[in-house]
Amino acid sequence: MSYAYLFKYIIIGDTGVGKSCLLLQFTDKRFQPVHDLTIGVEFGARMITIDGKPIKLQIWDTAGQEAFRSITRSYYRGAAGALLVYDITRRETFNHLTTWLEDARQHSNSNMVIMLIGNKSDLDNRREVRREEGEAFAREHGLVFMETSAKTAINVEDAFINTAKVIYEKIQEGVFDINNEANGIKIGPQHSPTSPSGLTGTGGQGNTQGGGCC
Amino acid sequence: MATSESDDFESADEEMNHDIPIKRHTEMQQWSSPNTIGSESDDDMEYVPRQPCTNVNLSRRKEKYCPTADTSTNKKRVDTDITIKDTYNYKKHEQSVISVDEACGKKDENITCIDSRKVGCAQANTGDMDLKVENNNNTTLDKTKVEKPPGKDINMDLSSEATVKLTEKEQSQRKEKKLGAKKLGTKVTLNSNFTTDIDNRNKRDIIITEEDVCNKSSIKDEITESDMPEELKSEKTFKEVFKPEGWEGLGDSIELPDELTEEKLQPVLKRLSLVGEETSSSSGWGWGNWDVSSLINTASAGVSTLTSHVSQGFTLLEESMAISDEPKSTTNEEEEENQIDDNKEEQAKEQSSFGFGNFISSVSSITKLVESTGSKVMSGGLDTLEAIGKKTMEVLQEGDPGLKKKRAFFMNETNKPNLSQILREAKEKADNTEKTIEERQKMRKIHFESLVDDYQGLVHIEALEMLSKQNNIKIQQYLSGLDSNELNSVQKMLEEVEELCELGDDDENSDETDEKDLKYKLQEACSDLGINITYEKLHEIYLDSKNYNTSAMTPNDQEIFEHAISILAQFTAFSIERFHKTAELLLIKEHRSTVNETDSLVQLTNILTNQIGILANIYCSALDKLAETSDKSDSINANITTIFMEASNASSYIQDAFKLLIPIIQVGAI
Numbered sequence: 001m002s003y004a005y006l007f008k009y010i011i012i013g014d015t016g017v018g019k020s021c022l023l024l025q026f027t028d029k030r031f032q033p034v035h036d037l038t039i040g041v042e043f044g045a046r047m048i049t050i051d052g053k054p055i056k057l058q059i060w061d062t063a064g065q066e067a068f069r070s071i072t073r074s075y076y077r078g079a080a081g082a083l084l085v086y087d088i089t090r091r092e093t094f095n096h097l098t099t100w101l102e103d104a105r106q107h108s109n110s111n112m113v114i115m116l117i118g119n120k121s122d123l124d125n126r127r128e129v130r131r132e133e134g135e136a137f138a139r140e141h142g143l144v145f146m147e148t149s150a151k152t153a154i155n156v157e158d159a160f161i162n163t164a165k166v167i168y169e170k171i172q173e174g175v176f177d178i179n180n181e182a183n184g185i186k187i188g189p190q191h192s193p194t195s196p197s198g199l200t201g202t203g204g205q206g207n208t209q210g211g212g213c214c
Numbered sequence: 215m216a217t218s219e220s221d222d223f224e225s226a227d228e229e230m231n232h233d234i235p236i237k238r239h240t241e242m243q244q245w246s247s248p249n250t251i252g253s254e255s256d257d258d259m260e261y262v263p264r265q266p267c268t269n270v271n272l273s274r275r276k277e278k279y280c281p282t283a284d285t286s287t288n289k290k291r292v293d294t295d296i297t298i299k300d301t302y303n304y305k306k307h308e309q310s311v312i313s314v315d316e317a318c319g320k321k322d323e324n325i326t327c328i329d330s331r332k333v334g335c336a337q338a339n340t341g342d343m344d345l346k347v348e349n350n351n352n353t354t355l356d357k358t359k360v361e362k363p364p365g366k367d368i369n370m371d372l373s374s375e376a377t378v379k380l381t382e383k384e385q386s387q388r389k390e391k392k393l394g395a396k397k398l399g400t401k402v403t404l405n406s407n408f409t410t411d412i413d414n415r416n417k418r419d420i421i422i423t424e425e426d427v428c429n430k431s432s433i434k435d436e437i438t439e440s441d442m443p444e445e446l447k448s449e450k451t452f453k454e455v456f457k458p459e460g461w462e463g464l465g466d467s468i469e470l471p472d473e474l475t476e477e478k479l480q481p482v483l484k485r486l487s488l489v490g491e492e493t494s495s496s497s498g499w500g501w502g503n504w505d506v507s508s509l510i511n512t513a514s515a516g517v518s519t520l521t522s523h524v525s526q527g528f529t530l531l532e533e534s535m536a537i538s539d540e541p542k543s544t545t546n547e548e549e550e551e552n553q554i555d556d557n558k559e560e561q562a563k564e565q566s567s568f569g570f571g572n573f574i575s576s577v578s579s580i581t582k583l584v585e586s587t588g589s590k591v592m593s594g595g596l597d598t599l600e601a602i603g604k605k606t607m608e609v610l611q612e613g614d615p616g617l618k619k620k621r622a623f624f625m626n627e628t629n630k631p632n633l634s635q636i637l638r639e640a641k642e643k644a645d646n647t648e649k650t651i652e653e654r655q656k657m658r659k660i661h662f663e664s665l666v667d668d669y670q671g672l673v674h675i676e677a678l679e680m681l682s683k684q685n686n687i688k689i690q691q692y693l694s695g696l697d698s699n700e701l702n703s704v705q706k707m708l709e710e711v712e713e714l715c716e717l718g719d720d721d722e723n724s725d726e727t728d729e730k731d732l733k734y735k736l737q738e739a740c741s742d743l744g745i746n747i748t749y750e751k752l753h754e755i756y757l758d759s760k761n762y763n764t765s766a767m768t769p770n771d772q773e774i775f776e777h778a779i780s781i782l783a784q785f786t787a788f789s790i791e792r793f794h795k796t797a798e799l800l801l802i803k804e805h806r807s808t809v810n811e812t813d814s815l816v817q818l819t820n821i822l823t824n825q826i827g828i829l830a831n832i833y834c835s836a837l838d839k840l841a842e843t844s845d846k847s848d849s850i851n852a853n854i855t856t857i858f859m860e861a862s863n864a865s866s867y868i869q870d871a872f873k874l875l876i877p878i879i880q881v882g883a884i
Contacts, residue, residue, distance in 0.1 A: 002645060039795055039798055039799060040677075040794070040795065040797075040798030040799075041677055041798070043670050043673045043674070043677075045670075045673075058673060060673075060677070067802045068798070068802060070801075071681065071798055071801055071802065074680050074681055074683075074684040075677060075680060077680065189641075189642040189645040
């Protein structure tokens with residue numbers, strides 16, 4: 001329960017690309033084929049371990065609907081990481097990435113780590129966006145790229161944990177000022193030499209909580 | 215607000231004292247104002263402090279000043295020369311002055327809708343110069359006799375008197391050419407005369423105030439009597455000061471038969487003599503006779519009682535300005551009047567020698583006595599008061615035209631620590647104090663804030679804070695784009711919303727609420743929100759707790775205690791979560807209805823906080839029963855206390871969350 005760091009994540013992208021499902025898969029390890037539309041923002045949290053340190057990921061799962069756009073923008077501030085999600089079976093969700101990226105860059109701190117995620121990789125037969133296109137876009141904009149499937153859980157955990165690793169490295173490099181909460185990083189209350197190592201579970205299987213509330 | 219305003223006045227007070235020794239300097243500023251009249255009238259609405267004088271004027275003044283510098287012991291001389299020079303100057307700029315004047319009048323109409331007649335006059339002046347004085351005198355006199363709204367009287371009187379008196383003065387100038395006689399101070403005196411006269415008549419024809427006490431009381435009268443919009447009034451006062459000088463320029467080229475003018479002047483003279491009689495006893499008006507600082511104290515005291523608007527403060531100051539001039543002006547008038555008759559005959563001769571063009575005049579000449587007493591006192595008094603006004607304006611409006619920022623600032627003073635931060639800190643504090651894992655886990659179970667966090671209450675409130683802040687910024691941005699009238703009404707509206715959001719302490723009947731009531735009440739309260747949201751989950755939590763407590767098998771006291779804290783935390787967290795969702799849904803709603811939303815949310819907040827109390831009572835009465843039979847009643851009682859304490863914490867978290875909703879309601883109202 002006690003953590004060394006807390007990272008704030010946001011998940012953004014068009015409606016219906018599977019943002020809430022990714023979160024549910026990551027926090028609860030389950031998949032819900034039919035999901036209610038997210039209102040504003042929902043939250044999930046999970047403990048992971050990086051470099052032997054317990055890290056709590058607090059994930060803000062935003063609504064993709066255009067109507068909520070102005071509301072969700074106000075949640076970008078203070079996020080350390082962002083998952084920018086598109087649906088590989090819907091070309092238009094890929095086409096909108098530029099807008100999302102501009103939005104994210106404009107409303108968050110410049111150090112925010114952005115992970116580009118092509119979701120629904122299990123639906124390869126209906127694919128409209130090639131993997132190479134996603135990679136190219138990520139390269140062009142300096143993002144980390146992954147294709148995931150919230151349904152089969154492929155790469156879901158890695159997507160979240162890899163993002164956390166990048167953030168953690170940036171902390172080590174001193175890029176992030178961890179004392180500035182605007183960077184989306186909070187130091188845990190128990191982050192001290194006496195912090196018991198056995199507190200959290202193994203390999204990011206720590207405490208799961210929240211998520212799945214709608 | 216009141217404090218800051220009185221601060222401003224104090225600084226103005228100081229400023230005033232500084233200004234007294236260098237009186238002449240400010241005199242010049244006053245005198246030079248006609249040249250800047252155009253900008254003055256443009257700025258009228260905003261009350262921007264005016265520039266001291268134009269370059270033209272400055273250079274002229276220097277020119278004139280230097281040669282006479284060696285006579286500096288006789289200040290009046292210097293001033294006189296300057297005055298004459300400046301008059302020439304006006305003549306040259308006559309045309310522009312007129313047009314400005316007209317514009318001024320028109321603007322007035324737009325702003326105040328009071329003064330259509332004045333506009334008419336101003337236009338008549340530009341078109342038909344010969345008739346100008348006549349018109350003005352007539353209107354003035356009529357108006358003075360008939361009871362009219364003060365606003366009209368002021369302007370009309372002002373115009374007419376300005377013309378008449380200036381005429382007198384111009385003539386006396388010519389007359390005393392040899393002496394280099396005319397003096398700046400005298401002109402200033404005239405200005406103040408207008409103001410005074412106007413005030414006198416407006417305020418129930420009180421013309422005389424011989425003593426300071428009277429002055430003060432009359433200020434108060436004015437304050438209470440001012441039944442027209444404050445801004446309007448103050449605006450006029452400014453105009454009054456500048457108007458006469460604009461007219462003077464016009465007067466230069468006006469030609470009127472002497473008899474005609476005299477006839478017109480007669481009522482004015484009567485009035486003057488009336489004033490003179492009443493003030494005859496006090497012949498020498500020095501600084502001591504009108505206690506400046508006490509006047510100002512009165513003014514500022516009045517201001518601080520009038521809490522609402524900064525502009526009101528200005529009005530007061532300006533009104534007090536007009537009043538304080540009263541005693542001097544009356545003296546001056548008296549003296550002036552005495553000389554008018556003596557000098558009438560001489561006028562005709564003098565006119566030609568000056569090449570000033572022909573002047574309306576029947577009266578003229580002011581003696582040295584007038585100069586020495588009247589001018590000194592008058593100009594000094596006016597300067598002082600003007601300095602106060604100016605300084606106040608400057609201080610208040612520094613980098614803040616229209617005082618928009620300041621108004622917004624006064625509205626937006628709720629910089630409290632974040633609720634989420636408080637919660638987090640409380641939680642962390644608890645985390646840090648525990649020692650072993652088991653102990654920590656165990657303690658965590660009963661730590662309210664940690665449990666609220668577990669139920670995501672904390673992160674919801676953080677998000678709600680972000681929304682609230684952002685919408686507050688939106689409101690402020692919107693306000694900063696408004697002009698002062700709109701700003702006032704919008705701010706009033708926002709304040710009304712805030713007032714509607716005051717949570718009453720109505721705990722009535724809270725104890726009788728059963729579960730059915732809660733469900734029904736929550737539904738009912740939600741129905742007016744106009745959004746698709748349900749607070750049913752809170753009812754479920756309540757049912758949970760009820761089931762737990764009515765179950766046949768009662769666990770031990772510690773379990774009850776833990777359950778109590780957990781339920782309270784859960785209830786709080788979901789209340790906050792619901793408020794957050796409500797905020798989000800309200801923000802994307804197309805047609806907002808502020809009153810219904812406010813009403814619903816206030817109801818909901820009251821229901822939820824009451825319910826917290828009910829929950830606490832359920833657990834505590836269960837614990838109470840145990841305590842009666844148990845041997846560790848002390849620890850049970852301590853737990854009961856803790857439950858009540860956390861319940862009150864829970865209530866205040868819910869109420870604080872509700873307060874975060876206020877900007878979201880307000881945004882919908884804009």
